[in-house]
Amino acid sequence: MxxxxxxxxxxxxxxxxxxxxxxxxxxxxxxxxxxxxxxxxxxxxxxxxxxxxxxxxxxxxxxxxxxxxxxxxxxxxxxxxxDTAQDWNHLLSAMYPKFFLKVPPSVELIAGILRLSQKYDIPLFRKDCFHRLRMQFPSTLAEYDSLSGRTLLREEPHMLIPLVSLAREFDQISILPLIFYSIVVTESDKYMFKVMNDLEVNFRPADRLACLQGYVRLLDLQSLTSMSWIDKDKGYIPARSCPRYQACLMALKDIIYNMSRGQRPEIFVLGQWIAEWEVNLCDACRSKARKIFEDARQTCWNELPAVFGLPDWEELKSLDFE
Known part of the structure:
Protein backbone atom coordinates (compact mmCIF):
# COMPACT_ATOMS: atom_id res chain seq x y z
CA MET A 1 0.00 0.00 0.00
CA ASP A 83 -14.70 22.21 2.05
CA THR A 84 -14.01 20.66 5.45
CA ALA A 85 -13.30 17.02 6.16
CA GLN A 86 -15.93 17.08 8.90
CA ASP A 87 -18.63 18.20 6.45
CA TRP A 88 -17.63 15.42 4.06
CA ASN A 89 -17.82 12.86 6.86
CA HIS A 90 -21.36 14.10 7.54
CA LEU A 91 -22.34 13.92 3.87
CA LEU A 92 -20.87 10.45 3.39
CA SER A 93 -22.69 9.20 6.49
CA ALA A 94 -25.88 9.95 4.55
CA MET A 95 -24.56 8.68 1.23
CA TYR A 96 -23.40 5.43 2.85
CA PRO A 97 -25.99 5.25 5.65
CA LYS A 98 -25.33 3.38 8.85
CA PHE A 99 -27.43 5.46 11.20
CA PHE A 100 -28.61 8.62 9.40
CA LEU A 101 -32.14 7.37 8.82
CA LYS A 102 -32.49 5.69 12.22
CA VAL A 103 -30.97 8.06 14.76
CA PRO A 104 -31.92 11.76 14.91
CA PRO A 105 -28.98 13.61 13.34
CA SER A 106 -27.15 16.42 15.06
CA VAL A 107 -27.32 20.04 13.95
CA GLU A 108 -23.66 19.83 12.86
CA LEU A 109 -24.46 16.86 10.63
CA ILE A 110 -27.46 18.59 9.04
CA ALA A 111 -25.41 21.77 8.49
CA GLY A 112 -22.55 19.86 6.87
CA ILE A 113 -24.86 17.96 4.54
CA LEU A 114 -26.70 21.14 3.57
CA ARG A 115 -23.50 23.03 2.76
CA LEU A 116 -22.16 20.29 0.50
CA SER A 117 -25.50 19.30 -1.03
CA GLN A 118 -25.98 22.91 -2.09
CA LYS A 119 -22.44 23.29 -3.44
CA TYR A 120 -22.48 20.00 -5.38
CA ASP A 121 -26.20 19.93 -6.26
CA ILE A 122 -27.34 16.90 -4.26
CA PRO A 123 -31.12 17.49 -4.07
CA LEU A 124 -32.08 14.23 -2.33
CA PHE A 125 -30.12 14.95 0.83
CA ARG A 126 -30.91 18.65 0.79
CA LYS A 127 -34.66 17.95 0.68
CA ASP A 128 -34.37 15.38 3.45
CA CYS A 129 -32.58 17.90 5.67
CA PHE A 130 -35.18 20.57 4.94
CA HIS A 131 -37.93 18.05 5.73
CA ARG A 132 -36.37 17.21 9.09
CA LEU A 133 -35.99 20.87 10.02
CA ARG A 134 -39.60 21.69 9.11
CA MET A 135 -40.95 18.65 10.91
CA GLN A 136 -38.96 19.47 14.04
CA PHE A 137 -40.00 23.14 13.89
CA PRO A 138 -43.41 23.00 12.15
CA SER A 139 -45.68 25.82 11.05
CA THR A 140 -48.98 24.49 12.44
CA LEU A 141 -50.06 23.78 16.00
CA ALA A 142 -51.42 20.36 15.00
CA GLU A 143 -48.00 19.32 13.67
CA TYR A 144 -46.34 20.72 16.77
CA ASP A 145 -48.64 18.73 19.07
CA SER A 146 -48.22 15.58 16.98
CA LEU A 147 -44.51 15.53 17.81
CA SER A 148 -45.42 14.62 21.41
CA GLY A 149 -41.80 14.66 22.50
CA ARG A 150 -40.54 12.83 19.40
CA THR A 151 -37.55 14.37 17.68
CA LEU A 152 -36.32 14.22 14.10
CA LEU A 153 -33.29 16.28 15.02
CA ARG A 154 -30.96 16.02 17.98
CA GLU A 155 -31.94 19.38 19.47
CA GLU A 156 -29.10 20.11 21.89
CA PRO A 157 -29.77 23.42 23.71
CA HIS A 158 -26.31 24.76 22.87
CA MET A 159 -27.06 24.31 19.15
CA LEU A 160 -30.19 26.49 19.09
CA ILE A 161 -28.20 29.61 18.18
CA PRO A 162 -26.44 27.88 15.25
CA LEU A 163 -29.89 26.70 14.13
CA VAL A 164 -30.96 30.33 13.72
CA SER A 165 -27.97 30.97 11.45
CA LEU A 166 -28.64 27.71 9.58
CA ALA A 167 -32.27 28.68 8.95
CA ARG A 168 -31.24 32.04 7.54
CA GLU A 169 -28.33 30.65 5.49
CA PHE A 170 -30.54 28.13 3.70
CA ASP A 171 -33.74 30.20 3.60
CA GLN A 172 -35.80 28.01 5.93
CA ILE A 173 -37.51 31.03 7.41
CA SER A 174 -40.68 29.30 8.63
CA ILE A 175 -38.73 27.40 11.31
CA LEU A 176 -37.48 30.59 12.99
CA PRO A 177 -40.48 31.24 15.31
CA LEU A 178 -40.17 27.87 17.04
CA ILE A 179 -36.39 28.09 17.25
CA PHE A 180 -36.69 31.49 18.94
CA TYR A 181 -39.40 30.07 21.19
CA SER A 182 -37.12 27.15 22.13
CA ILE A 183 -34.32 29.58 23.00
CA VAL A 184 -36.67 31.58 25.22
CA VAL A 185 -38.27 28.67 27.11
CA THR A 186 -35.32 26.32 27.59
CA GLU A 187 -34.26 25.96 31.21
CA SER A 188 -30.87 24.44 30.41
CA ASP A 189 -28.49 26.52 32.54
CA LYS A 190 -30.82 29.52 32.02
CA TYR A 191 -29.80 29.29 28.38
CA MET A 192 -31.45 32.41 27.04
CA PHE A 193 -30.05 34.79 29.61
CA LYS A 194 -26.62 33.22 29.40
CA VAL A 195 -26.62 33.63 25.63
CA MET A 196 -28.04 37.13 25.74
CA ASN A 197 -25.19 38.27 27.98
CA ASP A 198 -22.41 36.46 26.12
CA LEU A 199 -21.29 38.74 23.32
CA GLU A 200 -18.81 36.10 22.17
CA VAL A 201 -21.69 33.93 20.96
CA ASN A 202 -22.17 34.27 17.20
CA PHE A 203 -25.70 35.66 17.38
CA ARG A 204 -26.91 38.53 15.23
CA PRO A 205 -27.82 41.58 17.33
CA ALA A 206 -31.25 41.67 15.66
CA ASP A 207 -31.92 38.04 16.59
CA ARG A 208 -30.63 38.62 20.12
CA LEU A 209 -33.04 41.54 20.46
CA ALA A 210 -35.89 39.47 18.98
CA CYS A 211 -35.45 36.88 21.74
CA LEU A 212 -35.30 39.45 24.53
CA GLN A 213 -38.36 41.29 23.27
CA GLY A 214 -40.09 38.00 22.48
CA TYR A 215 -39.71 36.81 26.06
CA VAL A 216 -41.47 39.92 27.39
CA ARG A 217 -44.15 39.72 24.70
CA LEU A 218 -44.81 36.06 25.47
CA LEU A 219 -45.36 36.90 29.14
CA ASP A 220 -47.82 39.62 28.12
CA LEU A 221 -49.52 37.32 25.62
CA GLN A 222 -50.08 34.49 28.07
CA SER A 223 -51.36 36.85 30.76
CA LEU A 224 -54.07 37.93 28.29
CA THR A 225 -54.83 34.48 26.90
CA SER A 226 -53.72 31.04 28.13
CA MET A 227 -52.87 32.08 31.71
CA SER A 228 -55.59 34.69 32.13
CA TRP A 229 -57.45 32.25 34.42
CA ILE A 230 -54.98 32.95 37.25
CA ASP A 231 -55.75 36.68 37.18
CA LYS A 232 -57.99 37.22 40.21
CA ASP A 233 -59.18 40.56 38.85
CA LYS A 234 -60.69 38.85 35.79
CA GLY A 235 -62.83 36.67 38.03
CA TYR A 236 -62.56 33.44 36.01
CA ILE A 237 -61.52 31.41 39.05
CA PRO A 238 -63.33 30.71 41.27
CA ALA A 239 -65.99 29.98 38.68
CA ARG A 240 -69.54 31.24 39.09
CA SER A 241 -70.73 27.69 39.69
CA CYS A 242 -67.94 26.95 42.20
CA PRO A 243 -69.40 25.01 45.18
CA ARG A 244 -66.50 25.92 47.50
CA TYR A 245 -65.49 29.46 46.68
CA GLN A 246 -63.00 30.10 49.50
CA ALA A 247 -61.16 26.78 49.04
CA CYS A 248 -60.69 27.38 45.31
CA LEU A 249 -59.66 30.97 45.96
CA MET A 250 -56.93 29.72 48.32
CA ALA A 251 -55.90 27.10 45.75
CA LEU A 252 -55.58 29.84 43.13
CA LYS A 253 -53.39 31.91 45.48
CA ASP A 254 -51.15 28.86 46.01
CA ILE A 255 -50.81 28.37 42.25
CA ILE A 256 -49.83 32.02 41.77
CA TYR A 257 -47.36 31.84 44.66
CA ASN A 258 -45.68 28.68 43.32
CA MET A 259 -45.38 30.22 39.86
CA SER A 260 -43.66 33.30 41.29
CA ARG A 261 -41.02 31.36 43.22
CA GLY A 262 -38.77 30.79 40.20
CA GLN A 263 -35.89 33.04 39.24
CA ARG A 264 -37.81 34.17 36.18
CA PRO A 265 -41.44 33.87 35.09
CA GLU A 266 -42.11 30.76 33.01
CA ILE A 267 -43.61 30.65 29.54
CA PHE A 268 -46.65 28.38 29.09
CA VAL A 269 -48.18 29.62 25.81
CA LEU A 270 -47.54 26.42 23.82
CA GLY A 271 -47.18 24.04 26.73
CA GLN A 272 -49.63 21.41 27.89
CA TRP A 273 -51.90 21.79 30.90
CA ILE A 274 -50.00 20.99 34.12
CA ALA A 275 -51.80 18.51 36.34
CA GLU A 276 -50.55 20.10 39.56
CA TRP A 277 -52.57 23.23 38.82
CA GLU A 278 -55.89 21.45 39.24
CA VAL A 279 -55.19 19.34 42.32
CA ASN A 280 -57.06 21.55 44.81
CA LEU A 281 -59.59 23.09 42.41
CA CYS A 282 -63.18 21.91 42.26
CA ASP A 283 -64.52 20.33 39.06
CA ALA A 284 -66.18 23.57 37.91
CA CYS A 285 -63.03 25.70 38.42
CA ARG A 286 -60.80 23.04 36.93
CA SER A 287 -62.98 22.79 33.83
CA LYS A 288 -63.13 26.57 33.43
CA ALA A 289 -59.40 27.09 33.87
CA ARG A 290 -58.44 24.25 31.53
CA LYS A 291 -60.82 25.42 28.80
CA ILE A 292 -59.34 28.93 28.91
CA PHE A 293 -55.84 27.52 28.73
CA GLU A 294 -56.43 25.07 25.89
CA ASP A 295 -58.64 27.37 23.81
CA ALA A 296 -55.92 30.03 23.90
CA ARG A 297 -53.12 27.84 22.55
CA GLN A 298 -54.20 28.33 18.92
CA THR A 299 -54.38 32.09 19.45
CA CYS A 300 -50.89 32.05 20.93
CA TRP A 301 -49.63 29.93 18.03
CA ASN A 302 -51.06 32.38 15.50
CA GLU A 303 -49.31 35.24 17.30
CA LEU A 304 -45.96 33.48 17.69
CA PRO A 305 -44.21 34.92 14.59
CA ALA A 306 -45.27 38.47 15.46
CA VAL A 307 -43.94 37.99 18.99
CA PHE A 308 -40.47 37.70 17.47
CA GLY A 309 -40.97 40.44 14.89
CA LEU A 310 -41.59 38.06 11.97
CA PRO A 311 -44.34 37.95 9.29
CA ASP A 312 -47.32 35.62 9.75
CA TRP A 313 -47.05 31.87 9.18
CA GLU A 314 -48.30 31.91 5.60
CA GLU A 315 -45.80 34.54 4.52
CA LEU A 316 -42.99 32.76 6.33
CA LYS A 317 -43.76 29.53 4.47
CA SER A 318 -43.74 31.40 1.16
CA LEU A 319 -40.20 32.57 1.94
CA ASP A 320 -38.86 29.04 2.39
CA PHE A 321 -36.49 27.68 -0.26
CA GLU A 322 -37.86 24.46 -1.78
Missing part, protein backbone atom coordinates in the same frame (compact mmCIF):
# COMPACT_ATOMS: atom_id res chain seq x y z
CA UNK A 2 1.34 3.44 -0.88
CA UNK A 3 2.46 5.66 1.96
CA UNK A 4 0.22 8.72 2.50
CA UNK A 5 1.26 11.46 0.15
CA UNK A 6 2.38 14.83 1.48
CA UNK A 7 0.80 18.10 0.43
CA UNK A 8 3.18 21.05 0.34
CA UNK A 9 2.13 24.57 1.24
CA UNK A 10 4.70 27.29 0.63
CA UNK A 11 4.67 30.12 3.16
CA UNK A 12 7.67 32.00 1.74
CA UNK A 13 10.58 31.40 -0.60
CA UNK A 14 12.64 29.48 1.94
CA UNK A 15 10.15 27.71 4.19
CA UNK A 16 8.01 24.72 3.21
CA UNK A 17 5.48 23.15 5.60
CA UNK A 18 4.81 19.47 5.05
CA UNK A 19 1.23 18.52 5.94
CA UNK A 20 0.65 14.77 6.33
CA UNK A 21 -2.20 13.37 4.30
CA UNK A 22 -4.38 10.83 6.09
CA UNK A 23 -6.81 8.34 4.65
CA UNK A 24 -10.34 8.17 5.97
CA UNK A 25 -10.70 5.11 8.14
CA UNK A 26 -14.38 4.76 7.29
CA UNK A 27 -14.65 5.98 3.70
CA UNK A 28 -11.70 4.36 1.94
CA UNK A 29 -13.15 1.63 -0.27
CA UNK A 30 -10.88 -0.85 -2.03
CA UNK A 31 -13.14 -0.81 -5.08
CA UNK A 32 -13.18 2.97 -5.19
CA UNK A 33 -12.01 4.59 -8.42
CA UNK A 34 -11.73 8.25 -7.38
CA UNK A 35 -10.05 9.91 -4.41
CA UNK A 36 -11.40 13.15 -2.99
CA UNK A 37 -8.93 15.10 -0.89
CA UNK A 38 -10.51 17.53 1.59
CA UNK A 39 -8.08 19.50 3.75
CA UNK A 40 -5.60 16.77 4.75
CA UNK A 41 -8.03 13.82 4.51
CA UNK A 42 -8.50 11.56 1.50
CA UNK A 43 -11.69 9.64 0.76
CA UNK A 44 -11.58 6.75 -1.75
CA UNK A 45 -15.03 6.52 -3.29
CA UNK A 46 -16.76 5.37 -6.45
CA UNK A 47 -17.58 7.72 -9.31
CA UNK A 48 -20.92 5.96 -9.81
CA UNK A 49 -22.11 6.75 -6.27
CA UNK A 50 -21.04 10.39 -6.49
CA UNK A 51 -22.54 10.77 -9.97
CA UNK A 52 -25.84 9.21 -8.89
CA UNK A 53 -26.36 11.89 -6.24
CA UNK A 54 -24.57 14.93 -7.66
CA UNK A 55 -24.88 16.54 -11.08
CA UNK A 56 -21.69 18.49 -10.36
CA UNK A 57 -19.64 15.32 -9.97
CA UNK A 58 -21.46 13.64 -12.85
CA UNK A 59 -20.41 16.46 -15.17
CA UNK A 60 -16.91 16.53 -13.72
CA UNK A 61 -16.33 12.85 -14.44
CA UNK A 62 -17.34 13.30 -18.10
CA UNK A 63 -14.28 15.49 -18.64
CA UNK A 64 -10.97 13.85 -19.62
CA UNK A 65 -8.27 13.73 -16.95
CA UNK A 66 -5.35 16.15 -17.32
CA UNK A 67 -2.14 14.42 -18.37
CA UNK A 68 -0.38 15.45 -15.15
CA UNK A 69 -3.24 14.41 -12.83
CA UNK A 70 -2.02 13.15 -9.44
CA UNK A 71 -2.69 9.44 -8.94
CA UNK A 72 -2.79 7.21 -5.85
CA UNK A 73 -3.18 3.45 -6.29
CA UNK A 74 -4.36 4.05 -9.84
CA UNK A 75 -7.05 6.53 -8.78
CA UNK A 76 -7.12 10.19 -9.72
CA UNK A 77 -6.97 12.59 -6.76
CA UNK A 78 -9.42 15.50 -6.82
CA UNK A 79 -8.66 18.24 -4.29
CA UNK A 80 -11.80 20.02 -3.07
CA UNK A 81 -10.93 23.50 -1.93
CA UNK A 82 -13.09 25.35 0.59
Missing amino acids: DEPRLKRRRTDDSDVIRTPITRSAEYWFDDGNIILQVESTQFRLTKSMLSMHSSVFRDMFLLPLPSDEAMVEGCAVVILHG
